[in-house]
Amino acid sequence: MKALFDFILTFGNLNPQQMDFITAKAREITIPKEEYFSEAGKIARQVGFITEGILRVCYYNNKSEEITKYFIEENNLVVDLESFDNQISSSSYVQAVTDCTLIVFERKDWLELLQTIVGFDAIVHKIIARALMQKVERRSPLVSEDATTRYLKFMEIYPSAVNRIPLSYVASYLGVTQSSLSRIRKNVKL
Known part of the structure:
Protein backbone atom coordinates (compact mmCIF):
# COMPACT_ATOMS: atom_id res chain seq x y z
CA MET A 1 0.00 0.00 0.00
CA GLU A 137 3.43 12.51 -25.55
CA ARG A 138 4.32 8.84 -26.03
CA ARG A 139 2.24 8.25 -29.16
CA SER A 140 2.85 11.53 -31.05
CA PRO A 141 6.51 10.91 -32.00
CA LEU A 142 5.64 7.41 -33.17
CA VAL A 143 3.33 8.69 -35.87
CA SER A 144 5.76 10.65 -38.01
CA GLU A 145 9.18 9.11 -37.34
CA ASP A 146 11.01 6.29 -39.13
CA ALA A 147 11.11 2.86 -37.47
CA THR A 148 14.60 3.24 -35.97
CA THR A 149 13.72 6.59 -34.39
CA ARG A 150 10.48 5.09 -33.07
CA TYR A 151 12.43 2.25 -31.46
CA LEU A 152 14.93 4.66 -29.87
CA LYS A 153 12.02 6.73 -28.56
CA PHE A 154 10.39 3.55 -27.18
CA MET A 155 13.60 2.75 -25.26
CA GLU A 156 13.61 6.30 -23.90
CA ILE A 157 9.94 6.16 -22.82
CA TYR A 158 10.09 2.66 -21.27
CA PRO A 159 13.73 2.29 -20.10
CA SER A 160 12.99 -0.14 -17.27
CA ALA A 161 10.54 -2.19 -19.34
CA VAL A 162 12.38 -2.59 -22.63
CA ASN A 163 13.94 -5.95 -21.69
CA ARG A 164 10.77 -7.27 -20.03
CA ILE A 165 8.40 -6.82 -22.98
CA PRO A 166 8.31 -9.51 -25.70
CA LEU A 167 9.57 -8.33 -29.10
CA SER A 168 6.23 -9.16 -30.73
CA TYR A 169 4.48 -6.60 -28.48
CA VAL A 170 7.17 -3.97 -29.07
CA ALA A 171 6.91 -4.52 -32.84
CA SER A 172 3.12 -4.19 -32.66
CA TYR A 173 3.44 -0.98 -30.62
CA LEU A 174 5.92 0.48 -33.11
CA GLY A 175 3.92 -0.62 -36.15
CA VAL A 176 6.70 -2.76 -37.63
CA THR A 177 7.16 -6.48 -38.24
CA GLN A 178 9.14 -8.52 -35.76
CA SER A 179 11.86 -9.19 -38.35
CA SER A 180 12.17 -5.44 -39.04
CA LEU A 181 12.47 -4.81 -35.30
CA SER A 182 15.21 -7.45 -35.03
CA ARG A 183 17.17 -5.69 -37.81
CA ILE A 184 16.69 -2.31 -36.13
CA ARG A 185 17.89 -3.70 -32.79
CA LYS A 186 21.03 -5.14 -34.44
CA ASN A 187 21.83 -1.77 -36.02
CA VAL A 188 21.23 0.23 -32.85
CA LYS A 189 24.43 0.20 -30.80
CA LEU A 190 23.91 1.46 -27.27
Whole structure:
Protein backbone atom coordinates (compact mmCIF):
# COMPACT_ATOMS: atom_id res chain seq x y z
CA MET A 1 0.00 0.00 0.00
CA LYS A 2 2.94 2.32 0.56
CA ALA A 3 3.63 2.59 -3.19
CA LEU A 4 -0.04 3.45 -3.82
CA PHE A 5 -0.05 6.19 -1.20
CA ASP A 6 3.32 7.55 -2.36
CA PHE A 7 1.75 7.80 -5.83
CA ILE A 8 -1.53 9.38 -4.69
CA LEU A 9 0.20 11.89 -2.39
CA THR A 10 2.15 13.36 -5.32
CA PHE A 11 -1.22 14.66 -6.58
CA GLY A 12 -2.81 15.87 -3.33
CA ASN A 13 -3.13 15.32 0.40
CA LEU A 14 -4.88 12.67 2.47
CA ASN A 15 -5.15 12.36 6.23
CA PRO A 16 -4.55 9.06 8.10
CA GLN A 17 -8.29 8.31 8.39
CA GLN A 18 -8.76 8.77 4.63
CA MET A 19 -5.80 6.48 3.94
CA ASP A 20 -7.29 3.86 6.29
CA PHE A 21 -10.60 4.12 4.43
CA ILE A 22 -8.83 3.62 1.07
CA THR A 23 -6.91 0.66 2.50
CA ALA A 24 -10.17 -0.94 3.71
CA LYS A 25 -11.60 -0.78 0.17
CA ALA A 26 -8.51 -2.19 -1.56
CA ARG A 27 -7.46 -5.75 -2.23
CA GLU A 28 -4.33 -7.17 -3.78
CA ILE A 29 -4.51 -9.50 -6.77
CA THR A 30 -2.01 -11.21 -9.02
CA ILE A 31 -2.48 -11.59 -12.75
CA PRO A 32 -0.32 -14.21 -14.48
CA LYS A 33 1.52 -13.25 -17.66
CA GLU A 34 -0.82 -13.25 -20.71
CA GLU A 35 -4.00 -13.05 -18.57
CA TYR A 36 -6.37 -10.08 -18.81
CA PHE A 37 -7.14 -7.31 -16.34
CA SER A 38 -10.08 -6.26 -18.54
CA GLU A 39 -11.36 -7.48 -21.90
CA ALA A 40 -12.94 -6.08 -25.06
CA GLY A 41 -16.67 -6.72 -25.15
CA LYS A 42 -16.96 -6.59 -21.36
CA ILE A 43 -17.58 -3.69 -19.00
CA ALA A 44 -14.56 -2.61 -16.94
CA ARG A 45 -15.46 -3.02 -13.26
CA GLN A 46 -12.28 -2.17 -11.39
CA VAL A 47 -9.46 0.32 -11.04
CA GLY A 48 -5.99 -1.09 -10.41
CA PHE A 49 -2.65 0.21 -9.22
CA ILE A 50 0.32 -1.78 -10.52
CA THR A 51 2.80 -2.61 -7.77
CA GLU A 52 4.74 -5.11 -9.86
CA GLY A 53 4.76 -5.93 -13.56
CA ILE A 54 3.75 -4.45 -16.89
CA LEU A 55 0.36 -4.39 -18.59
CA ARG A 56 -0.42 -3.49 -22.17
CA VAL A 57 -3.52 -2.08 -23.81
CA CYS A 58 -4.28 -3.72 -27.14
CA TYR A 59 -7.05 -4.32 -29.66
CA TYR A 60 -7.66 -6.21 -32.89
CA ASN A 61 -7.94 -4.22 -36.10
CA ASN A 62 -10.31 -5.04 -38.99
CA LYS A 63 -7.73 -7.52 -40.37
CA SER A 64 -7.73 -9.37 -37.02
CA GLU A 65 -4.19 -8.16 -36.33
CA GLU A 66 -3.33 -7.49 -32.72
CA ILE A 67 -2.25 -3.88 -32.16
CA THR A 68 -0.56 -2.71 -28.95
CA LYS A 69 -1.62 0.84 -28.09
CA TYR A 70 0.62 1.36 -25.06
CA PHE A 71 2.20 -0.18 -21.98
CA ILE A 72 1.57 0.60 -18.31
CA GLU A 73 4.35 0.01 -15.82
CA GLU A 74 4.64 -0.20 -12.05
CA ASN A 75 3.39 2.69 -9.93
CA ASN A 76 0.60 3.68 -12.29
CA LEU A 77 -3.16 3.33 -12.21
CA VAL A 78 -4.81 1.12 -14.81
CA VAL A 79 -8.45 1.31 -15.86
CA ASP A 80 -10.38 1.30 -19.12
CA LEU A 81 -11.77 4.71 -18.22
CA GLU A 82 -14.43 5.02 -20.91
CA SER A 83 -15.86 1.59 -20.14
CA PHE A 84 -15.55 2.04 -16.37
CA ASP A 85 -17.11 5.53 -16.21
CA ASN A 86 -19.87 4.98 -18.76
CA GLN A 87 -20.55 1.31 -18.00
CA ILE A 88 -20.21 0.37 -21.67
CA SER A 89 -18.42 -2.55 -23.30
CA SER A 90 -14.71 -1.99 -23.76
CA SER A 91 -13.11 -1.93 -27.19
CA SER A 92 -9.66 -2.86 -25.84
CA TYR A 93 -7.95 -5.55 -23.84
CA VAL A 94 -5.70 -4.84 -20.86
CA GLN A 95 -3.30 -7.78 -20.68
CA ALA A 96 -0.45 -8.73 -18.36
CA VAL A 97 2.86 -8.64 -20.25
CA THR A 98 4.64 -10.04 -17.18
CA ASP A 99 3.31 -11.60 -13.99
CA CYS A 100 1.64 -8.66 -12.25
CA THR A 101 0.61 -7.68 -8.75
CA LEU A 102 -2.04 -4.98 -8.43
CA ILE A 103 -4.00 -3.24 -5.74
CA VAL A 104 -7.57 -3.12 -7.04
CA PHE A 105 -10.79 -1.35 -6.19
CA GLU A 106 -14.18 -2.59 -7.34
CA ARG A 107 -16.30 0.07 -9.05
CA LYS A 108 -18.75 0.49 -6.13
CA ASP A 109 -15.84 0.96 -3.69
CA TRP A 110 -14.05 3.41 -6.01
CA LEU A 111 -17.24 5.47 -6.36
CA GLU A 112 -17.65 5.42 -2.57
CA LEU A 113 -14.10 6.74 -2.16
CA LEU A 114 -14.84 9.53 -4.65
CA GLN A 115 -18.07 10.45 -2.84
CA THR A 116 -16.74 10.17 0.73
CA ILE A 117 -13.19 11.54 0.72
CA VAL A 118 -13.12 15.31 0.35
CA GLY A 119 -10.78 16.26 -2.50
CA PHE A 120 -10.22 12.70 -3.72
CA ASP A 121 -12.03 13.45 -6.99
CA ALA A 122 -9.60 16.34 -7.61
CA ILE A 123 -6.64 14.02 -6.98
CA VAL A 124 -8.09 11.43 -9.40
CA HIS A 125 -8.66 14.12 -12.06
CA LYS A 126 -4.99 15.16 -11.78
CA ILE A 127 -3.90 11.52 -12.14
CA ILE A 128 -6.11 11.06 -15.21
CA ALA A 129 -4.89 14.32 -16.76
CA ARG A 130 -1.27 13.23 -16.31
CA ALA A 131 -1.99 9.81 -17.80
CA LEU A 132 -3.70 11.33 -20.85
CA MET A 133 -0.82 13.76 -21.34
CA GLN A 134 1.69 10.89 -21.14
CA LYS A 135 -0.32 8.89 -23.66
CA VAL A 136 -0.26 11.77 -26.16
CA GLU A 137 3.43 12.51 -25.55
CA ARG A 138 4.32 8.84 -26.03
CA ARG A 139 2.24 8.25 -29.16
CA SER A 140 2.85 11.53 -31.05
CA PRO A 141 6.51 10.91 -32.00
CA LEU A 142 5.64 7.41 -33.17
CA VAL A 143 3.33 8.69 -35.87
CA SER A 144 5.76 10.65 -38.01
CA GLU A 145 9.18 9.11 -37.34
CA ASP A 146 11.01 6.29 -39.13
CA ALA A 147 11.11 2.86 -37.47
CA THR A 148 14.60 3.24 -35.97
CA THR A 149 13.72 6.59 -34.39
CA ARG A 150 10.48 5.09 -33.07
CA TYR A 151 12.43 2.25 -31.46
CA LEU A 152 14.93 4.66 -29.87
CA LYS A 153 12.02 6.73 -28.56
CA PHE A 154 10.39 3.55 -27.18
CA MET A 155 13.60 2.75 -25.26
CA GLU A 156 13.61 6.30 -23.90
CA ILE A 157 9.94 6.16 -22.82
CA TYR A 158 10.09 2.66 -21.27
CA PRO A 159 13.73 2.29 -20.10
CA SER A 160 12.99 -0.14 -17.27
CA ALA A 161 10.54 -2.19 -19.34
CA VAL A 162 12.38 -2.59 -22.63
CA ASN A 163 13.94 -5.95 -21.69
CA ARG A 164 10.77 -7.27 -20.03
CA ILE A 165 8.40 -6.82 -22.98
CA PRO A 166 8.31 -9.51 -25.70
CA LEU A 167 9.57 -8.33 -29.10
CA SER A 168 6.23 -9.16 -30.73
CA TYR A 169 4.48 -6.60 -28.48
CA VAL A 170 7.17 -3.97 -29.07
CA ALA A 171 6.91 -4.52 -32.84
CA SER A 172 3.12 -4.19 -32.66
CA TYR A 173 3.44 -0.98 -30.62
CA LEU A 174 5.92 0.48 -33.11
CA GLY A 175 3.92 -0.62 -36.15
CA VAL A 176 6.70 -2.76 -37.63
CA THR A 177 7.16 -6.48 -38.24
CA GLN A 178 9.14 -8.52 -35.76
CA SER A 179 11.86 -9.19 -38.35
CA SER A 180 12.17 -5.44 -39.04
CA LEU A 181 12.47 -4.81 -35.30
CA SER A 182 15.21 -7.45 -35.03
CA ARG A 183 17.17 -5.69 -37.81
CA ILE A 184 16.69 -2.31 -36.13
CA ARG A 185 17.89 -3.70 -32.79
CA LYS A 186 21.03 -5.14 -34.44
CA ASN A 187 21.83 -1.77 -36.02
CA VAL A 188 21.23 0.23 -32.85
CA LYS A 189 24.43 0.20 -30.80
CA LEU A 190 23.91 1.46 -27.27
